[in-house]
Amino acid sequence: MRTNPLAAVRNLGILAHVDAGKTTVTERILFATGTTHKRGEVHDGTTVTDFDPQERDRGITIFAAAVSCAWDGHRINLIDTPGHVDFADEVERSLRVLDGAVAVFDAVAGVEPQSESVWRQADRHGVPRLAFVNKMDRAGAVLDDAVASVRERLHPAPLVVQLPIGAEDTFTGVVDLLRMRALTWTDEGEANPAAPVPDDLRAEAARRRRLLEEAVAELHPGALEEFCDTGALGTGTLTGALRDLTRSGDAVVVLCGSAYRNRGIEPLLDAVLAYLPSPLDVPPVRGTGDDGTERRRPADPAAPLAALAFKVSATATGRLTHLRVYSGTIGKGDTVWDATARRPERIGRILRVQADRHAPLDRAVAGDIVAVVGLKSARAGSTLCAPDAPLVLEPPGVAEPVVSVA
Ligand code: GDP
Numbered sequence: 327m328r329t330n331p332l333a334a335v336r337n338l339g340i341l342a343h344v345d346a347g348k349t350t351v352t353e354r355i356l357f358a359t360g361t362t363h364k365r366g367e368v369h370d371g372t373t374v375t376d377f378d379p380q381e382r383d384r385g386i387t388i389f390a391a392a393v394s395c396a397w398d399g400h401r402i403n404l405i406d407t408p409g410h411v412d413f414a415d416e417v418e419r420s421l422r423v424l425d426g427a428v429a430v431f432d433a434v435a436g437v438e439p440q441s442e443s444v445w446r447q448a449d450r451h452g453v454p455r456l457a458f459v460n461k462m463d464r465a466g467a468v469l470d471d472a473v474a475s476v477r478e479r480l481h482p483a484p485l486v487v488q489l490p491i492g493a494e495d496t497f498t499g500v501v502d503l504l505r506m507r508a509l510t511w512t513d514e515g516e517a518n519p520a521a522p523v524p525d526d527l528r529a530e531a532a533r534r535r536r537l538l539e540e541a542v543a544e545l546h547p548g549a550l551e552e553f554c555d556t557g558a559l560g561t562g563t564l565t566g567a568l569r570d571l572t573r574s575g576d577a578v579v580v581l582c583g584s585a586y587r588n589r590g591i592e593p594l595l596d597a598v599l600a601y602l603p604s605p606l607d608v609p610p611v612r613g614t615g616d617d618g619t620e621r622r623r624p625a626d627p628a629a630p631l632a633a634l635a636f637k638v639s640a641t642a643t644g645r646l647t648h649l650r651v652y653s654g655t656i657g658k659g660d661t662v663w664d665a666t667a668r669r670p671e672r673i674g675r676i677l678r679v680q681a682d683r684h685a686p687l688d689r690a691v692a693g694d695i696v697a698v699v700g701l702k703s704a705r706a707g708s709t710l711c712a713p714d715a716p717l718v719l720e721p722p723g724v725a726e727p728v729v730s731v732a
Contacts, residue, residue, distance in 0.1 A: 332606050332625060332691075332692065332693040333606055334399060334401060335604050335605055336401070336402045336425065336599065337423065337695055338403065338427065338598055338602065339405045339406075339427040340352055340427065340428050341417075341427050343431075343440040343441040343444075345432065346431055346461075347430050347432065347460040351428070351460060354588055355395065355402075355404060355595065356395055358588075358595060359397050361394075361396075392637070393679055393680060394679060398595070402595070402598065405695065407427075419636050419637070419706055421448055422634065424451075424453055425602065426453060426454045426598070426601075427602075428594065431457060431472055432472075433459045433460060433461045433462050433469065433472050434464050434466045436471060436474075436476070437472075454573050454603060456581065456597055457476055457484060458582065458583065461586070462583060463494060463495065480578075483576060483577040484577070485538060485542065485568065485571070485578065485580060487502070487597075488500035489501040489531050491508060491524065491527065498510050500583070502593065504568075505520075506531065508524060511588065511590075514588075515587055517592050542564060542567045549570075568600075569600060581594050605625040605693030611652040611719060612719075613718055615716065615717050621717040623653035625652065625653060625693045626654075626692055627654065627691035628654075628655075630654050630714070631712040632709065632719060633710040634649065634652065634710075635706055635710065638706055644700070646699060648679075648695070648697050649690070649695070649697070650694075650695050651690050654692060656676065657673065658674070658675060661673075665710070666704075666708040671701050671702065672701075676697075676699075678696055678697075679696075
């Protein structure tokens with residue numbers, strides 16, 4: 327049986343308090359996935375997602391760019407969400423188009439006020455999340471303390487799947503508690519091949535693995551039955567249980583690393599694929615038809631088109647409208663209906679945004695996130711749909727002006 331290609335798509339957001347390291351994590355993801363070949367540094371203003379000069383000057387992420395990258399046979403559409411509280415509406419709109427997110431925390435500061443407000447917004451949108459405790463190399467970084475602050479302030483069930491190897495300056499890797507193997511990185515941030523758990527950490531790793539199994543069994547009794555059948559929680563079972571718990575929002579898988587030192591990014595990407603949902607795993611999008619009744623659209627390329635414009639930017643390439651296609655297919659040159667402005671629109675070029683490059687596409691299907699050139703009326707918040715099957719995905723009146731990007 328041929329698997330649906332949509333199963334290999336992850337529409338991912340990175341959520342964080344300003345300064346927790348969202349830009350650095352994003353940058354390292356683009357680097358690890360081969361999307362960029364140069365490691366941008368936040369302090370020298372060369373990062374890819376922050377390409378608004380105003381943003382570079384202010385040192386905060388205000389530009390919600392969508393960037394597409396590839397990891398282990400999957401496509402990850404990375405939607406950058408602003409961490410600054412002044413851009414709450416933009417965060418809200420980004421959250422609408424995500425299927426899953428990584429919440430980044432500073433290992434020393436733990437949960438900060440803005441991480442809490444963005445977390446609550448994500449709760450409202452039902453976005454499944456992983457937690458990444460960043461800056462494990464910093465003086466005073468203690469994973470258990472950061473996890474305790476997640477438990478106290480955000481979620482009662484953080485499930486830690488790694489044990490750090492070394493601390494602060496000597497943080498060199500993690501024990502993967504699911505596979506019971508050591509993942510370490512060189513001083514340059516290159517991943518070493520997976521290795522057996524070091525002798526001095528074996529007892530502690532076994533203890534933490536048991537705690538993890540017990541927590542999973544308590545939260546997900548179905549997994550416990552399998553545990554009894556086989557006599558041991560197999561890796562597959564634990565992964566499946568963690569996937570269920572993440573997608574239902576009943577637990578949050580916690581990983582750690584140091585984005586700055588390029589440590590922990592590959593396991594984070596593996597976790598994104600393993601635990602966060604594809605467009606096929608989320609409920610059908612809902613909208614309102616012309617007659618005022620609710621319409622639901624499945625993530626099916628053959629269904630009538632329903633797409634949401636979530637960001638419009640004026641770039642050197644032209645006016646780019648960033649779209650999440652929820653159902654149906656859009657093709658280059660198609661005439662679609664802007665249900666918000668109530669007028670037809672013609673799709674010019676369709677682009678997949680890859681960091682600083684744009685790859686032209688002939689069409690985009692349900693589940694995808696792309697940019698379209700040539701739309702005249704669409705604004706952030708506009709619905710584009712099939713002319714003969716109109717619906718509005720977001721109430722009118724929330725559209726925002728075009729953002730200028732040099
Ligand atoms: P953002 O505001 O969340 O996008 O955070 P940035 O990615 O801009 O990072 C904020 C600051 O923390 C910058 O000076 C980064 O260099 C630094 N930083 C990011 N990740 C790490 C890390 O893993 N360790 C340390 N020590 N510093 C980091």
